[in-house]
Amino acid sequence: MAASDAGGHWPLELIGLRKRFGPVQALAGLDLRVGAGECYALLGPNGAGKTTALNILLGFLQPDAGTARIAAVDVQADPDRARRNLAYIPEQVQLYPRLSGLENLAYFHGLGASEAMADASLRDCLRQAGLADAAYERRVHTYSKGMRQKVGIAIALARRAPVMLLDEPTSGLDPEAAFELNNSLRDLAARGVTILMATHDLFRAREVASRIGILVAGRLQQEVDPASVGGAELESLYLAAVRDLLGRAS
Amino acid sequence: MNSAVVRGEVRLLLRDPAVWTVLLVLVVTLIGAVIQGVLRKHAEIAVFTEMANADAARLESATWDAIRLEEQGGNVSRFRDPRNADVVGRRLAVQHLILPPTGLAALAVGQSDLHPAWHPVSLEPRDQLLAEGELNAPRQLAVGRFDVSFVVVFVAPLLLLGLLAGSPARERESGILPLLAVQRGRLGGWLALRTGLRLLIVLLPILVVGVVVAWLPGPGPLETAASETWLRLGLWGLAVAGYLTFWAALGVWMGTLALDTARAVLALAAAWLLLVILLPAIANVALELSYPQPSRIEYVDAMRAATDLARAEGSEVLQQYLEDHPEMAGDDVDVDDFFAQRLLVQARVEEALRPLSTAFEQQRQARARQVRWLRWASPAMLTSEGLADAAGTSESRQADFLQQVHGFHDAWRDFFGPRVLAGRPFFDHDRIPTFEYSHEPPTRLAARMAVVMLGCFGLSVALGLLALRRARSLPKVMGNE
Incomplete structure (x- = not known):
């Protein structure tokens, strides 16, 4: 399970993160903490705010409100120092x-x-x-x-780096390559690397992640322990969260 | 950042066909320009040598003829008599004053296609001599101005911008930039390395060409000293480096502003057109409007009118002139003597024309001042002038030479004038003044060149700082796209 270090610091921490692009509220108060050696999969439909959250962690975007920290370094205050603790694999390398x-x-x-x-x-x-x-x-x-x-x-x-961010890492990969990638990520997590992975590949997320967060409309709707749910159950949970929110919105 | 990045950049350059294309174009144009420049310089020096030899042979022959006629006697027309001071000063001892080409003259035509590098000095009026000297100019203009300076000012920026290819807009477009930004954090150092290596690809062949031209043995003793050549080469190299650094800094700055390669390249092409073609053309128009070139026809008309007047006034007025200018002759001047009268008419005409020639000179100086200001409108104009200055073909060196020509012409008349008016046989052939070009002090040249370098390097630093500042915020710009 997730854990902070002795000083109470989390390798990766998002607190009350908000970001708006014109009329679109991309992030609406995202709170997330990922511990050392944990692989966290952020699931969500297109436009849920996954990439926005990653961009804020990378220092590419300034949030309207909230704090993002990497290895206890405030990304907005010192993006260069924060990035030194970070490795990043974009969707298209x-x-x-x-x-x-x-x-x-x-x-x-x-x-x-x-x-x-x-x-x-x-x-x-x-x-x-x-x-x-x-x-x-x-x-x-x-x-x-x-x-x-x-x-x-x-x-x-x-x-x-102690923290690794991945944006849709399995997008466009053949099954064998995706399988190998998952093995690599598991190895990294076993070595204590903190991994945050934005994806909408439920199957791969369940395979590799130690925790799964379902992000819809910029807010974390639900957290799931992949060990305790089957693939079909995870899919039902995900669809329910998405439909529930989208239904309310409409 | 470590040596692996430098190695990676070098590999990228070696494997990029654009680099080899740029090098090929650069080397071919440089070789063409150097060959043309060296041939032009050699041809020029051959003409100078021929002139100097002809001057010396003519004077020597006149000297011996004068001795022979005096010792052996014989009939000879006064218009050909080598013992006649007027004939000697006007024809037999004519000296062609030569502006010696520098060791770098092959690099820049500069103003040498407009101003001749030699002037004949005799008892003829100064303006007539200058008009004769200009006869060579149209031929040189027909040859054109393709030289190394042209390659530096016009071609090299295009090649450099082609190599930069809108970087870092290109990296942003290709999607490499996010990975770079995460790895590096601040992209300033990375950008500086990339730009610096590409700058060297264009700069080094040009500098090598400069060294080769300076190294080439001159065709004769009429060239300037080797020490001056190396000083000029140093200044020339710095001017080239300053100019290309400006373009590199401008290229990177625009690359950081543009969202994609196409827009970056378009903006850079527009900047090249503006700074290298349009602004110099606009500056020329502004110059012509504010200080139009004095009318040569008007000057020639005034000269004819003054000559007619002086001739019509005859010996009485000339007598008056002699009284006003006792330095021109002693008491034994025969104003009715043809040669004395011709000299006095000439002096009278020059005096009558002085207000006009002064106005001409003032206009020329005003134009020169205006040019000095206008060249700040574009680094291309600043550098073009600087490269010509370093190569010794600039307006300022020409003006300095002309000043020396005028001074020598005065000395010539001071020497021959009294002897012509006295009308006595002339045997002072070995005392005729000889011209020696006085080289410009290196500090004066360096001071002028410092202005050029200050301009280019100053702009480069300013643009470089803007680019670095922008590069720092590039990751943020990417996040907002």
Whole structure:
């Protein structure tokens, strides 16, 4: 179950987060805390506010109200320091197509590190991310989406950040790649990494997450322990939450 | 950020076909410009050498002829007599004063296609001599102005902007920027590295060309000293670096403002058109409207009228002129002597024209002042002038040379005038004044160039700071899209 550190700090914490885009209330007081070694899946339909929440955690967006903290650092007050504790895998991992997977990893890791990582360590990160050895030195323009996603994971692994954010990580991945991704995430969580994953893939979320939050209209409607519900039950809960809120709205 | 990023950037550049295209275009245009510049300079020096040799041979021949005629006697027309001071000062001892090309003259045509690099000095009126000297200008204009300065001012910014390709708008469009922003936090250093490497790709070949041109052995002793060449090369290189840094900073700043590559590239193309083509054209129009070029026809008409008047007034007026200017001759002047009369008419005409020529000179100086202000309208104008200055083909070096020509012309007349008016045989061939070009002090050139560099580097710093500030907020901009 979720836990804070000895000082009462949570690796990832959202308190009363509100964000409005013109007439649309994207976040309406989101409260969320994710503990060390926990993998939290934020489920929700399109426009529920998942990506907005991630963008605020990344420091890309300023909330209208509320606080976002990464490793006890207020993201709005010190976004650079907050980002140092963060690894991020976007929905579409875009890399430099003329560099190989290994070269992209060295480049992106190099951006945030004062010293270059040894070649063996870089290869180790790619291996952990599940990329086949033969692909390491192939240029990325020959990669599938799943392979790029794995390089994205390797970049996140190489960063050795205590918190990892993923935006729709299984979107567009074939079942095998999605399975491998889930294995990687489980490994990371086992090593104490805090993971927040925005998704609408109920099946994958149930497989990998230790907690699932159902976000609708910018508010956390329900939290579910995936170990205690079956796939069908989770789907019913999700649809009920969505229909209930959308029904009320209409 | 560590060395892995630098290695990655170098790999990206080496694998980008655009880089090789840019290098190919740059190298080909530079080679073409250098070949043309070197050929032009060599041809110019060949003409100078021929002139200097012809001047020396003519004077030597006149000297020997004068000695021979004096010793052996013989009939010779007074209009060809090498013992006649007027004939010697007007024809036989004519000197072509030469503005020596600098070691970098091949890099910039500058003003040398408008102002000749030599002026013949004799007893002829100053304006007539200058008019003769300009005869070469139309031929040079027909050759055109394709030189290394053209490549630097017009072509290099386009190639640099092509290499930058609207970065970081390109990264934003391709979706790489969020990952970069998370890895790096502040994108200023990353942007500076990328921009700096692309700047070097364009800058280095140009600097190499400058060094090669400075290194090339000059075709003769008429060139300026090597030490001056290296000083000029240093200033030239800094001016090129300043100008291209300005374009790099402008490119990145606009790249941080634009939402996508297309808009960034369009804005940069518009900026190039405005700063390199339109503003200089507008400045030219403004200059012509505020300080129109003095009418040469008007000047020639006035000269003819003054000449006719002086001739009609005859020896009486000339006698009066001599009384007003006793320095022109002693008491033994025969004003009815053809040569004396011609010299005095000429002096009289020049005196009558002085108000007009002063007005012309004032207008020219006012134009020059206006140009000095107008060039601040565009870094392209500032740099174009600076590159010509470093290469020794600028307006200011030409003006300084013309000043020396006028001074020498005065000395020439001071030497020959009294001898012509005295009408005595002339044997002072070895005492005829000789011209030696006085080089501009390096500090004066450096001070002028410092203004150019201050302008370009100052703008670069300002734009660079704007780009860095904008880069800091780029992640936020992305979040709002």
